[in-house]
Amino acid sequence: MRVQSVFPRLLAAGAAAILVAFVACTVPGPISQLPGSSRSASALSDSVDLIVASTTDVHGRIRAWDYFANATERTRGLSRAATIVDSLRNTAPGRVILLDAGDLLQGNPFAYTVRQESGKQPNAIVAAMNAMKYDAAAIGNHEFNYGVAYLDKAVSEARFPFLSDNTYRLDGSHAYKPWTIVERAGIKVGIIGATTPGVLVWDGENVRGKVTLGDIIPAVRQSVSEVKAAGAVVVVVTVHSGLDEPSSYDTVATGVPSENVAARIAREVPGIDLLLYGHSHREVRQLMIGNTLLVQPKNWATSVSVAHLTLARAGGKWSVVQKRADLVQAAGFVEKPEILAVTQRTHDATISVFTAPVGTTPVQWRSDSARLKDTPIVDFVLETEREATGADLASTAVFATDATFGPGPVTGAQMAKIYPYDNTLRVIRINGKQLRQYLDFSSRYYTGRITPRGTLETDSLIAGYNFDIVAGVDYTIDLNQPVGSRITRLVYKGKPVRDDDTFTFALTNYRQGGGGGYSMLTGSSVIKETGSIVPILLQEAVKRKGVIKQEDYFTQNWNIILPRAAR
Known part of the structure; x- marks a missing residue:
């Protein structure tokens, strides 16, 4: 059964046009100058606008389909978010970074079917993310729901790194990559990932004897130093942790560090330009804490955060001079055909099993x-x-x-x-x-x-x-x-x-x-x-x-x- 978009072409085209206009009007200074303006090419090269698009807490909502109701989902889905990302890349070629803040692999019948297919079929969730060309994703607590071996297999299939700088093997080594560096417009961007340590409470039996998780704050502080030493001009953190809500577990009785620390990261760790956070299933267009811009798109791929980091070059060195962000709702965008294609078999299998x-x-x-x-x-x-x-x-x-x-x-x-x-x-x-x-x-x-x-x-x-x-x-x-x-x-x-x-x-x-x-x-x-x-x-x-x-x-x-x- 193939899902067709319920949105007329006119509506989809209108949504794309609005997005292009949004990208254009939010690019400041020299980046917004049109060809033929009085500014010289050399002046233009002294400023660049990097765009960081992000999702979080997708929880298996890869396609715009409600498997509980067996009907089209009109307002969300990673397949719709993919069209938003394509529009950004077409508008700002070579300047877009795509990130996720975790909780991808579990959460709905589609994700359950992917798990049942493990070892027989490629992971359809990872395949969709590969098709979207994600640059990195933080590991969320629900990534551990099916065990460390299942997560490790998903990581091995990804053409992007799953990041968690506070998850360790029993010998103290990092269980997953703590950070990565990508380059856009000649500028190195360090991307750091972290995971709420509540995994030790909620999935203790799945991780015990395999991995452990530590406090996010010191781990991120160390990673910031490392990416800067590796040449990063821009530092972005993607963390699966809420803003500052009380922990849902007793930190004293369990001995597990705090669950929701995004605000603390911004306050206590200097040198972070952008912080993408998730876990709490809320939506925050933009929030400045100190010099750090924080964003949180809505869960289930309901919205995509689009953050702009404007850099200027002076004395041969780049620095971030302006930051701002907005949200683009997935409603109104058609599903990207390539995402539908790589998930079709799993989609059909999910419907067959769960509607019977x-x-x-x-x-x-x-x-x-x-x-x-x-x-x-x-x-x-x-x-x-x-x-x-x-x-x-x-x-x-x-x-x-x-x-x-x-x-x-x-x-x-x-x-x-x-x-x-x-x-x-x-x-x-x-x-x-x-x-x-x-x-x-x-x-x-x-x-x-x-x-x-x-x-x-x-x-x-x-x-x-x-x-x-x-x-x-x-x-x-x-x-x-x-x-x-x-x-x-x-x-x-x-x-x-x-x-x-x-x-x-x-x-x-x-x-x-x-x-x-x-x-x-x-x-x-x-x-x-x-x-x-x-x-x-x-x-x-x-x-x-x-x-x-x-x-x-x-x-x-x-x-x-x-x-x-x-x-």
Whole structure:
């Protein structure tokens, strides 16, 4: 099945024309002079405008296709970003650098299919990036989701370097290239890459005994010195780390350095001209911290950052004299045919596997209110986990509040929509005190206030996927109470839970490793490692049942007491 662009040629041409105009009007000084102007060629040669185009957190969105909905994705996709990059290169030949800030190899059904094909077919994600002629990419934490060997194979297939100056082999040597140098218009540009050390928390079992990650700040400081010693005139850092958000894990309990340090890099490491960062799935057109320009394009190839570094030559030496950036949205650009061609076979295979029915259901299942009340769709995940492990309790998060399926056929894509990450399931032993702390910590997602629209206010610094729901125990969250005292009812099999009660608890490797800051689990003994990938487990559960019914899974076991102002 070949995807055709849904955009008329006129719209695509208009978007390209706007981009060309954007590039032209943002080139300052002598670069903007047209042929035939009064400025001499020698004057023009004393100034040059380098363009750094960048993406981040693509997460397998290579083509403009929504595999969950089995429909064209109108606003994003690396295949659309490729057309933006081509327009830049046509407008500024020999002056464009293309970078990515990591999290490429995991995140949607296409990426999962690429992983399943590993060893049989070339990596289609890397093939697309090769076709786009990326100059470098930082390694993101999700690059480790399928293990170091899988990442190393992807690196070996790339015609560009994957960079991470704070990832080391056990002998202390760099596991991946820390930096590279490219040349544009006769000017050497040093490109440094770094990775959030949270990998040690979220993918500890995948990297343990193979690689380790250190603090980003000293590693980048060292790399800046090295690229300058190697002749770099311009220094660019591409880092898979948020700006300055609180770490999602307990840095003290885990001993792992901070997760989000892009702002600190700019403040603490001199000599950086441009810093591309990602990880937080936000979008920042431009931000100046000291003398460093920071940019963050939107995740899933929704936008491309276009940064301009203007250099002037004086006394035979080049220096950056002006910096600015903007964002170009992917919506409106046609997909580049070459990207479609190199990914076609994997695209077809993904659609074939993920759209095939795995069972049926007589009713509709919805997740739109799943963070507000107990729902059958969440209980389906939880009870499937409990059945697979035999655990007393199980936990999950609501990853998408727009997931829905039924009535009718149930597909693998719909299961992946409910649980989009390839986390594995394990069982630990916890006590009653830890369980209460766990549930109370989860409740901090809600501030306890009501918005002007009359809805429950959530903490903007806490991701929705860090609000966990637990099955196997009955509990009440009272939002009138402060965090730390919100679990006002906690009952197991009709009896109040005591601090010294013990339970077997099914949860993911991400959460048990400390992901989301659930430090009360630190030190809990793992009594079973299933190795089962949660979305695959859900698919298999539907296949076994044939027909899934809400009454087979749903048990009302938790509720929220609203703030008094809302009653």
